[in-house]
Amino acid sequence: MTTTTWQDDAGRDLVRSFGDRMALFTRGEGAYLWDGAGRRYLDFLAGIAVNSLGHAHPVFVEAISKQAATLSHVSNYFATEPQLALAARLKRIAGTGPTGRVYFGNSGAEANEAAFKLARLHGGAERPRILSLKDAFHGRTMGTLALTGKPWMQEPFQPMVGGVEFIDSTVEALEAAIDDRVAALFVEPIKGEAGVVELPEGYLGAARELTERHGALLIIDEIQTGAGRTGEWFAFQHEGITPDAITVAKGIGGGFPIGALITFDAASDLFYPGTHGSTFGGNALGTAVADAVLGEIERAGLVANAEERGAQLRAAIEGIGSPLVEGCRGKGLLIGVGLTHPVAKAVVAAAQGHGLVVNAPNDETIRLVPALNIGDVEIDEFVDLFAASLATVSDALVLDGNEVSA
Known part of the structure; x- marks a missing residue:
């Protein structure tokens, strides 16, 4: 019998895109x-x-155990109590007001895919341009990779989904690039994958003013910065602005795979039946766990x-x-x-x-x-x-x- 190490097993059985496991x-x-x-x-x-x-964490473990013994999945043809509870909580902590809506997926990449489609629905033929920042990271799917301002990551998968333009992370660059043909601006408040790089002071406020002036959506990627990580529920709240949409994942599930697109005001009405969907997104198990995790973050300060x-x-x-x-x-x-x-x-x-x-x-x-x-x-x-x-x-x-x- 041949004895193998876990490194041997990983090298043989797992795809190589992650490199060697540490x-x-x-x-x-x-x-x-x-x-x-x-x-x-x-x-x-x-x-x-x-x-x-x-x-x-006991709250995480109990939420999984209790919900798994009750109801895990029924598809999005139906609603469940955990799904509705989590949507209401996310709207409250994001500050959307009553007009906000939530779309659930299974990851940050799926949340950003939904946001990409939201931008297209808003832009139509009249607004074919989408702006993103150089050195940004929004995901590795073909859609979110097109939003990711890292040419070395895009190169093996060209051609990219069209219409995305990358600009420097300065107000001056945004002022020069934006016009009435821009559907949306995608930004990370802090570029985590670029080395935890913050946007210039006042950038989000200027971005909000410029996108409103030109009728573009301001979509903020809060996948790494959300769920309280920066000292506010979401990093945009440090700036006192209201975006059109934010994407969240990672910390909201505390280890359970879940992501969401949270929309504000008029952007909440852009999706209509048939324009987007997910079999597993927003299932009872995932939303129950995320609601419990966020509840504990809130309870424990x-x-x-x-x-x-x-x-x-x-x-x-x-x-x-x-x-x-x-x-x-x-x-x-x-x-x-x-x-x-x-x-x-x-x-x-x-x-x-x-x-x-x-x-x-x-x-x-x-x-x-x-x-x-x-x-x-x-x-x-x-x-x-x-x-x-x-x-x-x-x-x-x-x-x-x-x-x-x-």
């Missing part, structure tokens, strides 16, 4: 993961901003905790005093640690060696998106582990003869 995790609890050898890791990636309550702990975490990182740390970006518990050298992958590997899970969206940034309910214990442990990880990489650079002074 570890085999077997269970999680709170802010911690355990691998097959029983080693514990502090998880400051949380499934890429997905596990809002951490791992195996985790939106405010994200703001407080984010500030605490940024100060602690800067207090490490590592010559590799250039500074921190982001809001709340969506943090990008800028590095002075392109060694982010080495830092991630060193962190894993020290029992810490973090992420490198590019060569010069470490992304931190821990569970929203972290506290002093987790932050203190993170600082020790992250400092050790940075020191490991700094020492290696010195041995290689590279300068790493601040």
Whole structure:
């Protein structure tokens, strides 16, 4: 009998688009993961901003168990109580008012696909142009990839769905590009996959004014920034504006796959029967879990905790005093640690060696998106582990003869 490792099995049986898996995790609890050898890791990636309550939270577990024993799926020919409850909650926390509506899918990419179609319905033949930002990320399906301003990701799949134009993330670029033939502007309030890069101050306010002036939709991708992660329910709320639509996923389900398009005012009437749909989207199981997760975020005050702990975490990182740390970006518990050298992958590997899970969206940034309910214990442990990880990489650079002074 041939004995194989899990790496062998993954390399043989799983598609190669994700590259080599970094570890085999077997269970999680709170802010911690355990691998097959029983080693514990502090998880400051949380499934890429997905596990809002951490791992195996009692509210999450109970919601799945209770709903699975009652009703899981009936299709969108029918309504269910969890679906209606979650739609009402999302409208309330997004501030849509009574005219808002919610479309449910199964992921962020599906939410952005729905938003793309919403833009087309609004634009028609008279408004064929859609604007998106350079270096933006909105998904990997053919539609959402067309909205993603990363040419290297698009190149193998050309030709893209037409009509999308990419502009710099400046008010000046938007003013130069927008006209009455634009159907919609897609923006991320913070570009997570670009390295946790915030829009310029005042950008969303200017975007709202310009899109209204020219009759275009302002569609905000809140997939990574939503569900309280930035210290507000949604990042657009920091700016005091009202968009035409937002897309959400990741943290709203706390680990259960679900996404949604939330529309405001006149945009809520653009879809009509037959224009969009999903077999699994909005099923009773997924919506019950998401409603429970959002309810716990609200009950436990985790939106405010994200703001407080984010500030605490940024100060602690800067207090490490590592010559590799250039500074921190982001809001709340969506943090990008800028590095002075392109060694982010080495830092991630060193962190894993020290029992810490973090992420490198590019060569010069470490992304931190821990569970929203972290506290002093987790932050203190993170600082020790992250400092050790940075020191490991700094020492290696010195041995290689590279300068790493601040």
